[in-house]
Amino acid sequence: MKKAVGKTILVTGATKGLGRALSYYFAKEGAVVHGCGRDLQGLRLLAADLPEPSQFCEVNVADDGQVEQWSKRVIAEVGAPDLVINNAAMINRNARLWELSADEICEGWNVNVLGVTHVIRHFVPAMLKRGTGVVVNFSSGWGRSTSAEVASYCASKWAIEGLTQAFAQDLTESGKSVVAVAVNPGIIDTQMLRSCFGSAASHYPNPEEWVRRAGPFLLSLNARHHGRSLDIPGESATWRSE
Ligand SMILES: NC(=O)c1ccc[n+]([C@@H]2O[C@H](COP(=O)([O-])OP(=O)(O)OC[C@H]3O[C@@H](n4cnc5c(N)ncnc54)[C@H](OP(=O)(O)O)[C@@H]3O)[C@@H](O)[C@H]2O)c1
Secondary structure (H helix, E strand, O other), X not given: OOOOOOOEEEEEOOOOHHHHHHHHHHHHOOOEEEEEEOOHHHHHHHHHHOOXXXXXXXXXXXXXXXXXXXXXXXXXXXXXXXXXXXXXXXXXXXXXXXXXXXXXXXXHHHHHHHHHHHXXXXXXXXXXXXXXXXXXXXXXXXXXXXXXOOHHHHHHHHHHHHHHHHHHHHHHHHOOEEEEEEEEOOOOOOHHHHHHXXXXXXXXXXXXXXXXXXXXXXXXXXXXXXXXXXXXXXOOXXXXXX
């Protein structure tokens, strides 16, 4: 039986890697998927494979105005999402912290941290109004541990862990049944992993293998998980320090 019939699921960063694999998985399970990204070719491919009522839009999550417009369109068409996957993120080139420019560091934080806050601010009020929903903020092994040459990314993912816990407390105080969790997806062979691990990324599962465990797990999240920092069962939880 399909596991997501009747659900509307929002996936940021749907054009590649984990977000792309999740979009296909959720659509296959019967969900209406609203995904975003900046890569027009990737968005066209998704729209061709996963037709309406699913929709894939050009949205830069670092741009508050673009996220606001997207939220208005999605909520007007399908109402508040049942599940939000804050997946979009980037990693800087491998470099010691002082070797990155201020612009490079800001770019990462604008996507990885502010992007998540923009999505929460524009979609969660409608979820609260309805009184239900789940928000998943993708963290990382590097949101709970550290390595050299990825300090700015580590800091952004540690921020996601803290942000998610405090956001979950806000939700608890609201008295509504909207759930927030931080999820470390594991270690998966994507463009992001290739950027930091090089060819060693091929030792890890690809997104299509990963989604077989991750997809059902993400659909199973509920009030019991509220405020927790979770790992995908069966996935390596910690990045290897090279
Ligand atoms: N792969 C791993 O081993 C691993 C491990 C731990 C955590 N994670 C986390 O898992 C998530 C997915 O990672 P991934 O490995 O799938 O990365 P990826 O292959 O590099 O894909 C990143 C996705 O994010 C989108 N994106 C980046 N900046 C964006 C922006 N400003 N606005 C909208 N979309 C944006 C990209 O789309 P466009 O290019 O179209 O904008 C792309 O679809 C991230 O949160 C990452 O930190 C991954």
